[in-house]
Amino acid sequence: MMDELPLTAAGVAKTFGGGFDYGRLLPWGRNGRAAEGPRRVVDDVSFEIRRREIFGVIGANGSGKSTLIRIISTLLLPDAGEVRIFGLDVVRDTMRVRALINRVSADPSFFRNMNALENLLFFGKVYGLSGRDVRERSPRILARLGLDWEQALEPMSHLSRGQQQKVAVARALLTSPVLMLLDEPTTGLDPRSKRDVQSFVREVREEHDATILLTTHDMEEAELLCDRIAFLSGGRIVAEGTPVELRRMVAAGRPLDEITMETVFMELTGRSVEEDEEPQEVLAHG
Amino acid sequence: MVSMAEHTPAPGRAGGGRLAWAFVERQTNLWKRYWAWELVWLMYGVVNTLAITFIAKQVGNEGAASSINVSKLILFLLIGTLVWAYLSAVLDDISLVVTWERWEGTIEHTLMAPVPRALHLIGMSVFGVLHAVVRTLLIFAIAIPFFSIDFGGANWLTAAVVLAVGSLSIAGLAILAGVLPLLYPERGAQMSFMVQALVLLVSGVYYQVSVLPGWLQVFSYVSPATYILDGIRGGIIDGKSVTDTWRTLAALGVFGTVLIPLGIVTFMAAEQWAKRTGKLKRQG
Numbered sequence: 213m214m215d216e217l218p219l220t221a222a223g224v225a226k227t228f229g230g231g232f233d234y235g236r237l238l239p240w241g242r243n244g245r246a247a248e249g250p251r252r253v254v255d256d257v258s259f260e261i262r263r264r265e266i267f268g269v270i271g272a273n274g275s276g277k278s279t280l281i282r283i284i285s286t287l288l289l290p291d292a293g294e295v296r297i298f299g300l301d302v303v304r305d306t307m308r309v310r311a312l313i314n315r316v317s318a319d320p321s322f323f324r325n326m327n328a329l330e331n332l333l334f335f336g337k338v339y340g341l342s343g344r345d346v347r348e349r350s351p352r353i354l355a356r357l358g359l360d361w362e363q364a365l366e367p368m369s370h371l372s373r374g375q376q377q378k379v380a381v382a383r384a385l386l387t388s389p390v391l392m393l394l395d396e397p398t399t400g401l402d403p404r405s406k407r408d409v410q411s412f413v414r415e416v417r418e419e420h421d422a423t424i425l426l427t428t429h430d431m432e433e434a435e436l437l438c439d440r441i442a443f444l445s446g447g448r449i450v451a452e453g454t455p456v457e458l459r460r461m462v463a464a465g466r467p468l469d470e471i472t473m474e475t476v477f478m479e480l481t482g483r484s485v486e487e488d489e490e491p492q493e494v495l496a497h498g
Numbered sequence: 499m500v501s502m503a504e505h506t507p508a509p510g511r512a513g514g515g516r517l518a519w520a521f522v523e524r525q526t527n528l529w530k531r532y533w534a535w536e537l538v539w540l541m542y543g544v545v546n547t548l549a550i551t552f553i554a555k556q557v558g559n560e561g562a563a564s565s566i567n568v569s570k571l572i573l574f575l576l577i578g579t580l581v582w583a584y585l586s587a588v589l590d591d592i593s594l595v596v597t598w599e600r601w602e603g604t605i606e607h608t609l610m611a612p613v614p615r616a617l618h619l620i621g622m623s624v625f626g627v628l629h630a631v632v633r634t635l636l637i638f639a640i641a642i643p644f645f646s647i648d649f650g651g652a653n654w655l656t657a658a659v660v661l662a663v664g665s666l667s668i669a670g671l672a673i674l675a676g677v678l679p680l681l682y683p684e685r686g687a688q689m690s691f692m693v694q695a696l697v698l699l700v701s702g703v704y705y706q707v708s709v710l711p712g713w714l715q716v717f718s719y720v721s722p723a724t725y726i727l728d729g730i731r732g733g734i735i736d737g738k739s740v741t742d743t744w745r746t747l748a749a750l751g752v753f754g755t756v757l758i759p760l761g762i763v764t765f766m767a768a769e770q771w772a773k774r775t776g777k778l779k780r781q782g
């Protein structure tokens with residue numbers, strides 16, 4: 213199994229909406245929001261991630277990054293195409309895929325009145341870890357992320373967003389995933405915490421032999437961490453390559469060191485990092 | 499740091515029981531954190547039990563019934579409120595599987611764990627039952643000194659067996675009700691509450707089913723709660739033995755055998771549907 217690539221995506225597509233909205237049958241449902249037409253959010257996406265690679269997916273808000281990650285993490289079914297994790301199909305071999313991956317989502321998502329340890333115990337045990345495993349591993353991981361053990365015994369709701377995000381990173385690593393899906397792991401972190409998480413991500417790859425898929429809105433971070441980057445726009449991959457290759461694509465004769473990732477982003481996606489994407493309406497079948 | 503040796507993917511090592519138990523532990527931790535709510539429900543349960551059972555005393559004071567009948571009525575209502583406290587606690591806990599996690603924001607992380615859905619739901623059901631047993635026993639202990647009740651002829655074993663077998667069917671029903679929030683993220687929780695209200699109406703909690711209009715009695719037959727109440731009242735009021743109660747037990751066994759797998763399969767189908775339409779969660 214380990215000869216297989218950590219991830220291959222072929223022709224993945226996802227469309228939302230377009231189904232019948234039963235709420236509109238209600239007397240007050242009719243003059244409410246207009247029914248949303250079908251919208252293609254991920255459109256014919258294909259790529260591969262090699263072993264021990266940090267692969268970045270970058271795109272404007274709404275370009276489909278999180279949707280793509282949800283498909284990979286078995287939380288959404290693709291309408292078309294195929295995703296394989298170490299050769300296992302995410303739709304057909306769901307359980308086995310789940311055992312191999314873990315995810316950090318943009319929002320930390322914990323049981324807020326339980327403390328970090330209780331959360332880690334639960335999320336570790338459902339991956340088959342024993343209570344002992346969790347108690348042994350978590351202090352080390354949390355310390356490495358710059359979080360005091362005392363804070364792990366406070367209810368999650370008492371921790372700052374950044375601290376919660378660190379616990380989320382710890383939760384993902386705890387189960388030793390061979391493929392880690394990091395959806396904006398450093399959004400909302402102060403510069404120092406950002407640094408903590410970034411060097412941790414690299415360390416995970418070095419020491420744990422893990423492969424990482426990362427999304428971010430921070431171009432510096434992308435350049436710093438990613439071996440290869442795919443640019444997503446309107447659910448499609450518009451460019452893919454190493455940071456140097458991507459710069460070369462837009463250089464047009466300019467010296468490469470004058471071109472920032474931000475410039476690459478603007479030129480490749482035709483919009484700024486913070487600008488929203490308007491997902492295209494899919495008529496009959498586009 | 500974690501060494502390479504520890505790095506092998508963990509699952510497969512843990513038995514199913516351990517995976518299910520993780521949910522029981524989690525719910526217990528949550529329950530400890532929300533102890534104030536537990537007190538509120540306990541208090542509500544006690545007050546409800548007293549309020550309803552006092553109706554029987556009132557009937558006696560007005561001379562509308564003989565004292566023998568009044569004691570019977572007290573027992574009838576007492577059992578009704580206690581069993582309902584138990585059943586509604588089980589229904590609440592289990593049918594909140596999805597709603598609760600949506601509210602906490604953990605639903606995706608829980609559902610993407612490599613735990614077979616059946617074990618997840620069984621874990622939640624086990625907690626629901628344990629939780630309900632504790633709460634109901636407390637209500638019982640607090641309420642009982644308010645009435646002078648003679649339990650001399652009661653067959654507690656029958657009551658316990660009926661409750662144990664009946665809990666299976668209630669768990670199945672609760673899982674089915676818990677599917678609604680998966681299908682209807684916005685109104686599903688209200689819908690599962692409606693299911694509970696209907697069970698209360700048709701199952702003869704505070705009156706004999708025979709007082710219902712005929713068309714409603716049809717629903718009584720398909721509510722497992724009807725059989726649970728029947729069986730427990732038979733044991734405690736009439737002192738029926740377990741063997742005397744075999745028909746009720748058999749009916750409950752059938753309900754459990756059908757409803758639990760049906761609940762689990764329906765839940766899994768609804769989960770697939772939610773994964774196709776993006777109804778699990780949409781954020782981030």
Ligand SMILES: Nc1ncnc2c1ncn2[C@@H]1O[C@H](COP(=O)(O)OP(=O)(O)OP(=O)(O)O)[C@@H](O)[C@H]1O
Pocket residue numbers: 228229253271272273274275276277278279280318491775776777779780781782
């Ligand atoms: N479950 C869903 N149901 C319907 N539409 C959805 C759902 N999830 C995402 N969308 C839509 O799909 C589009 C892409 O969303 P997605 O979350 O994948 O974007 P993103 O690239 O992660 O954006 P951001 O950078 O803001 O996190 C958005 O227009 C969003 O409204």
Ligand SMILES: [Mg+2]
Pocket residue numbers: 277278279318395782
């Ligand atoms: Mg996103």
